[in-house]
Amino acid sequence: SGEIHHLVGYGILKENKNDYFITINAISEYIKTKFTNKEKPSKKEEVWKIVTVNRNNLEINLRQLVKITFASNFGKNQLKSKILEVIDSNKRTTLESKDINDILTNHYFLLDFKKAIEKNWNLFEKIFVEKNRFQAHLEIINELRVDAHAKTLSDDDYILLQHAFRWFNNKLDGIV
Numbered sequence: 017s018g019e020i021h022h023l024v025g026y027g028i029l030k031e032n033k034n035d036y037f038i039t040i041n042a043i044s045e046y047i048k049t050k051f052t053n054k055e056k057p058s059k060k061e062e063v064w065k066i067v068t069v070n071r072n073n074l075e076i077n078l079r080q081l082v083k084i085t086f087a088s089n090f091g092k093n094q095l096k097s098k099i100l101e102v103i104d105s106n107k108r109t110t111l112e113s114k115d116i117n118d119i120l121t122n123h124y125f126l127l128d129f130k131k132a133i134e135k136n137w138n139l140f141e142k143i144f145v146e147k148n149r150f151q152a153h154l155e156i157i158n159e160l161r162v163d164a165h166a167k168t169l170s171d172d173d174y175i176l177l178q179h180a181f182r183w184f185n186n187k188l189d190g191i192v
Contacts, residue, residue, distance in 0.1 A: 067161075067177060071157060071181075077192040082133065083120060095116060098132075099116065099124070100119070102135060127154075134150075143187055143191065144187055153180040153184060160177050
């Protein structure tokens with residue numbers, strides 16, 4: 017439609033195989049105009065610590081949410097198979113003998129939670145409401161894993177990350 021091409025023209029949306037995605041730049045610009053944030057710590061190690069703590073807390077919250085939601089919707093007997101269905105089949109075989117908590121804690125990563133929630137969106141949409149925002153915020157958090165890559169984070173990326181973490185905290189506050 018005309019509106020979509022208009023947004024693509026402004027660089028707000030990007031097209032990929034007939035799917036449209038909000039661009040990071042558009043979100044970044046929006047956030048910069050809408051939010052004032054605390055100064056980014058000057059030492060990169062402090063930034064890594066903040067990002068790591070936030071990401072670990074998010075993973076803990078998503079782990080609880082996915083486990084309880086799947087258990088209540090599919091039952092305890094189906095829980096492991098529902099958790100494993102987003103894992104590559106070659107890796108899945110090695111995990112099938114492991115305990116569900118071991119799988120979720122040591123072998124399930126941020127993008128696995130993302131896939132599991134997307135695949136079962138109907139179970140999570142009342143919590144996250146907007147699927148495109150859920151996807152965009154998790155992509156941002158996953159892409160900007162500074163501690164894993166030992167890199168310095170730009171001020172813009174730091175603001176973007178803080179916003180993404182705040183979005184998840186607002187959605188999950190009081191639930192997990």
